[in-house]
Amino acid sequence: MQFVKSKLPVVVTFGAAFIIVAQYYFNIPAWKTLAAEFLRWNVIIAAFALALGIGGIVKLHWGRISRRQPTAVYSAATLITLAIFLFVGLYETTRGKTYTWLYDFIYNPVAATSYATTFFFITSAAYRAFRIKNSYAAVLMISAILMMLQVGVFSVYLPVAPKIAAWVWNIPTTAGMRAVTIGAALSVVGNAFRVITGLERGHLGGGE
Amino acid sequence: MIKKLSDIDVRWLYLIMVIFAIYPLLRPIGLPLPITDRARNSFAAIDALRPGDLVFFGIDYSPTQEAEMWPQTLAIGHHLAQRGVKMVMLNMIEGAYRYEERIRDFILSEYPNYQYGVNIIALPFTAGREAAFNSIVADLKGLYQVDLAGAALNTLPLWNEITGAGDFDMYVELADAPDWWLRPMSQVPGLKLWNGTVASGASTMAPLYQSGQMVGFIYGMAGAAEYEALVKKPGSAAAAMDTQSMGHALIILFVILGNIGYIVQRNAEAKAKGRK
Amino acid sequence: MNAGVTVSFIVFALFVGVFYYSGARFKQTGKFSARKFEALGKMEEAIGRATEMGKPVHWSYGMGAFDAQYLAAFVLLEYAASLCAKYDTRMIVSIALPEVVPMTEEVIRKAYIEQGKLDTLHTEDVRFWGGSHNPAMIGTISREQVAGNFMIGSLFHESILSIEAAARYNAIQVMGTQNTHQLPFIAAGCDAIFIGAEMFAAAAQLEPTPVRVGSVWAADVLNVVFVGLMIIGALLVTAGNTSLKTLILK
Amino acid sequence: MLNATTGTWLAAFLTLGLFSWMYKENPWFRLVEHIYVGAALGVLASQGYQSVMDIAWKPATQQGKTLLYVPLILGALLFSRWSKKYMWVSRSSMGFLVGTLSAVVMTGAIKAQLTAQVAATMMPLNSANNIIFFVITAAATMYFVFTLQAKWASPIMDLGKYGMMIAFGATFGNTVMSRISLFTGRLQFLLFQWLKLTPGGS
Known part of the structure; x- marks a missing residue:
């Protein structure tokens, strides 16, 4: 019974994940079929999970x-x-x-x-948060204002505004977000690996 | 007096914002809308589709983001229908099915050459998000048995032509959530990816567009308004852009006011300290 | 091997290798050091100021589904709770997910026991709100006029609600999340933040275990490898040679 | 009774109730917020039920796809989470769900968000824009190397942090656009559908 309660869930987690990871990297037709079946099962179980919050x-x-x-x-x-x-x-x-x-x-x-309603909060947040307390805050504020300048009315009186906004977006913003993407993806990989190997099992729920 | 600028009751700001948001809706100003290269290139990517090409049309947003996403959906629905592509619609977000129903009915009523089951199909909701997309990639035909209206798929001629995800030429995803559709769908060889999303999620997708992993990318009400202009079907997004301009101008003004108050206050505090 | 995944597999194998190697090395040496995280100091400052003012601090995980971010949050919660126990300051926790309630109670209890202050623990301060988390959280922050506001976990649009509510009482705010769509708001509105992976590293620093240390090292090594590849690749491309760029997509 | 007119009035009542919070917390707001919680859960559960019917139950019972009984049983077991005593029964179903999802996320992320992104950063350093792009990406990636505490590295990490602050600021600016849109959407409903005003203008 102890096995069913605590070990089996880890075995199931690992087994299901192993098949999917293995067929992703290696061409083994039987595993591919099995993985497709597992993914279909996941979709069905996930539909049940939608009602869990009730x-x-x-x-x-x-x-x-x-x-x-x-x-x-x-x-x-x-x-x-x-x-x-x-x-x-x-x-x-x-x-x-x-x-x-x-x-x-x-x-x-x-x-x-x-x-x-977040419309109101972002208004007051902009008013309150964008104060030049330090150099990071200044950079944050300037970049936000440059992006806001690209819309409609400003492009009439300040034709260069959309071009500046496009530059801020295409170069530093995309570059900065790429690093954030890489960092986040590494965390995702790490977390997924720990879950698959059973090193982390908080999701399985505490208690006996 | 000026010091108070850093400490206005925010409810006054709210009131001003509301007034300046309502006014241009009732009395449109018709401010110009510059069209970005991004929108042009994204338009060109869909425009390059040929009649009869097979396209996935993903509708993945809930009512929370309707204001930004529905105008995009309409504009892109127009464009896809004008290109005469075969469409398979799907949804993976709880609550999104309603928009899929609406765009399906819209295309069927506006474009008489579209006949349900022959060149357009709407698939039902599937839970599981990223795993569901993976399931599509692994075995599309095995996953779905009925369509959005509950009818058996194997009675629809278009469905019987399709063998799997690999048959499709493009995946057009309208999503309010960032990247979980892209990881699985980018595994289909030769499938071009195209994304419309909310302005708040745009920076997450920007590096993926820059790297060429997506062939098209628009975002926000502005993206919808630009697209409406490009397909020559002016809609609610274009009408709402005046409010955008007003709102942005006001917020920039608030930021400046807040900073003036803050700096004055800080200087006063520094002086007071100096006197002691 | 399937087409187009060779380099992915090498990356994966490298990650797993470094993870186990550095985890095992930590088991032997017990040594782990990472750079200082400003946000940890700010948390202590917030709790200190709350103590002076006789006001409580507030904690929330946000409304996102249970994921690894909660595990880092538990370690940071324990850090905050033990400071609260030490200074006799109340900490009110707002929770959206039912399964997190017993884990939170456990973490806080442990912190109070370690400080020898179990008798001062207010068990009713851990509050489960379910779907009405957001209005309840704003209400709590206003009624209690909190002096510190912490939010660590899978944050969605509730982050800006919490920031704006607590800002009215000039609370010191520290937040952290991996959800890129919320990072801008917490960066603008908080006094200090954990940017994505920083919270995992901070958790490893506060309470190192082989798994946490291994994860931080594995991510670190891969980041350095990636930067190295970017530099070499960019120089090669500048010189007109795209071989590395094509190779990495194989 | 359940026609568009009563519906529009009801929707307006609910919409204004939520907006009333901006002035002050009040019972109207609380009532609507609680209706939201109930409705959102109801929608989730109904959709879940519908999906189980479409994807599994009908194919299993009517088309003889008997293998689909496995996930149907595993899914039903999830509800043992509601009981403290039998919670453990749900663990294997949960494990299956999390295991498959983790596997697809992990493999997908390495390709789409790591190697593809690194490759895209290998750009010719022959223009100011490319050099700026490259330097910010590399520096901000270095920011996430936590165990490196060498003195020479800290200015690089600082630079990376500035790069990220530019990105966050721009995202904030963009999100303002998002939020105004969402509010405009509600205003369009209140003004045009509920009050039936028509835009006039110049």
């Missing part, structure tokens, strides 16, 4: 309602909305008329607006 949220909000906390009414709003979407989504599928209405007039506006 457990925690229902528990959290149900707890608040049953303890009659002052925020219970909001928790009820979350659970009722979730129930409506789930019921309609499963009953008439995501292609149904009612579901599409829910999607277009509830989910779509709240999701879009929730991101649109």
Whole structure:
């Protein structure tokens, strides 16, 4: 039993990953077929995983309602909305008329607006954060302003502005981001390798 | 007085921004829109497609980024349809399927030469993101059995012509997330990659465009507006560009105000210290 | 060997080789040293100032899915928690993912035990918010008027919300992420940041283990190799010879 | 009742509720935020269900692709995470998911983001632009070498940091564009679809 609880997940992780890595580098037709099958399985299991978040949220909000906390009414709003979407989504599928209405007039506006509020934050962030506290901050600010100058009105009165912005974008920005890309990719490779070899297993969940 | 400039209640800034955003929407100014070389080259890359070429059209953004991505989708949908290519649409992001439905219906109604199943197919949502793209690369036909509307794919003639991802000439991806589609799709030999994305994700993709890993790349509302101009189908992006200009001008003004206040305040503090 | 992946395979093999070699060497010598990270000092400064002002500090991992960034964040959280325990300052943690709650409690408890301050630990300060993490986090920061604000992990647009909320109270802010789309905001809005891999290296510096040390060394060696290749390749291309450039794509 | 008119009014109510936070935190905002949490989860789960049906359940039950029962079972086991006692049951499914994803990410990243990027930096150093590009890339890559503490290296790393700050500043500037667009999108909805105004103008 101990093997099933703690060793098996590591064996499964490594086995699945090994087949995919091996067929990527070496031409072994049988492994290629197996890898394609594994990837298809991944897509299916990942679809189940989309619903995993429900457990925690229902528990959290149900707890608040049953303890009659002052925020219970909001928790009820979350659970009722979730129930409506789930019921309609499963009953008439995501292609149904009612579901599409829910999607277009509830989910779509709240999701879009929730991101649109960042418009305000970026305004105040620009106002507050771009103060020339040191030379790094100065470089950051100048580069941001040069990029902002490329749009519309400035190109009329300051025809050189879009050209400067294009230069800042094509040369130093792309060069700087390339180093960030390389650095990030190395971390990704390192993390993936540690997960595959079972040196890291936080994702498997703690406890027995 | 000037010191206060570094400490304005940000809600005043918000109010000013809102007013200056609404005004140009109601009273369009029609500021000029310079077209960048990047947009021209990206346009040329799609323009080089021949009628009958096979193109993947990926719609991968949720409603959170609709404002930037939907105008791009429309403009590029126009262009692909004008080129007469065969399209296979797909989506890998939760919530994106709605835009795939909309662009499918739009193309079918605007371009009578397009007939569903014959030269255009819309595939359903697939979870797994990067692994899902890898699954397409490994075995496209094995992954999908039904289309976006739930109909069996093997009844569609276009689907029966396709053997796998290697048959495609170009992958046009409209995505609000950076690079996870590129790693798998760049493994298909000979498949050209083309990307439209949000302005905030553009710097992540810039090195990949510079290196030639993508043949086309546009971003943001500006990218959509430029593309609308290039395909000669003015839309909502062009109309929104006045607001962009206003907003940028105001933000630059705020940065300057903040700095004036900051410098004055810092000098005053330095003087006060000196006196002690 | 498949076509077009030979050099990729060599890179992979080099990475694995350096990883195991330097991990094993660390096991023998126990020595690891990396350059100083300004952000670690800033964290201590923030907690010190919070202590003086009698205000708490705030911590969040952001809303991104569980990945390796959390593992680095746990080590940095332990560092911050032990400073908080030492100075008797409260740290409030806002959490979006349920699975992270027990791990966070464990990390903080460990830090308090090591400082011998377990009796001062406020267990209710670890707060799980699920999907309502963002408004709850902003609300917490405002109500408690935090003097320090830390955010390390897989950050998305919540980073700018947190920065703007805490800036109203002049909090000292330290953040770190590998998500390139958020680095600009934390760079502009924070007093110090961990840029991508820096947080992994800082974690290895604070609490070296063979795995962490091996990872840092492997990335370091590859970075140096890449820069070397870039220089040689660019010089060759300048001289009209593209052989290295074509070779590396093989 | 579920027509476009009621929908538009409902959408406007939700949109304005979220924007009301900019003035002050208030119950309207909180209500909408909580509706968002419920709706977002509902959409995720419905889509997951739909996808399982399209990609696995129908092919398995109707077309005889019996091998697909394996992922269906592994996927169902994931839900044991909701129980503390049986959480371990989900670990192998999770391991499979993370193992396959890690494998594809790792192999893909080395080719697309390391070797291809290094090759693209091998550029002829015959123009100011190319030299600047090359120097910034190399210096900023050196910035991520943490164990190198030699004195000569620190100005190179500083230069790299400046290069990254330029990149971050430019990204910030670009993101301003993004954020204004998102807000404009909502304004277009409120002004044109809800209030039915029409753009006039010169």
